[in-house]
Amino acid sequence: MSPRFIAEPPRSIKPGSLAKHLPQMFLRVRLIVWQILVPFHSRPEEIDPFPESTAEVTDSHVEQCQWMFDQAEKRRLHLEQKAQSTFGLMLFLVPLLASLFVFIISRASATGPMRLKVAIIALLIVSAGLLLLGFISAVRAVSVKAFETLFLDSVIDKAGQFREYKKEFRARGLLYCAAMNEAMNDHLAQFVKGAHFLTAAAVSALVLAAVPTSLVFSNLSASPTETKIVGPVDVSSPELIAIRNDVVNLKGDIGKLLANSPATIDDLTRLEGKFTKLEAKLNKIQKAVRS
Secondary structure, eight states: OOGGGSOOOOOOOOGGGHHHHHHHHHHHHHHHHHHHHSOOOSSOOOOOOOOOOOSOOOHHHHHHHHHHHHHHHHHHHHHHHHHHHHHHHHHHHHHHHHHHHHHHHHTTTSSSOHHHHHHHHHHHHHHHHHHHHHHHHHHHHHSOOOOOOOOGGGTBOTTSOBOOOOHHHHHHHHHHHHHHHHHHHHHHHHHHHHHHHHHHHHHHHHHHHHHHHHHHHSSOOOOOOOOOOOSOOOOOOHHHHHHHHHHHHHHHHHHHHHHTOSOOHHHHHHHHHHHHHHHHHHHHHHHHHHO
């Protein structure tokens, strides 16, 4: 097959022509946002009547008209499915955005660059606004629209009598419905495009906010927790039991020393050694509590 009959993919824009395409891109973004907020009529504008046919309408003509009508219906279903899939992505982004926003607000008093925190909150607000616009666009895409199809008027006339079947009349009806439905599909495609574009922009803003958030708050230590004990507390450990026994023994030695006065130097030396051991045990417990 000749390569002239095979279509090639779209070519990339040359760097020298970016100055011309960038204003057009921003203009399209403005049109997308504008279309989301502006109300529209419920159906497209009426088309001009078809001219009278000069050739005989055959079954092949009717089949081709039916095919065009079916293609318009398939495109409508495809656009609605794409809009519904955007809702699934939004259901994932909304709790993620809300949790990140609550985390930033709750840690706003923590140490860190205040300007960076303000920038993170601003990005989250921008992401939330873009996500809201994308949600509105997706809702308008899947909302109930008026689509044309052959119904009673194609079979019964104004007097309530059955029409005589004519291939030309059926073909004209199918072409009219296909033209009106394609106009409505083009309208829906703009909402689907807006929902995808705004959702992607919201994800980008969310990522830009999440990256500095992880860098700022990852090195912050957890805030100390103050614990207040109410009521009597019974603390028992081998060290405390040993100290209690030493105090009892020391009390007995002091009593004996006072009863057998005058005390000798050996008695005082032995008593001083017990005080030294008791002091060492108390210092050990104190260090353990501090650590």
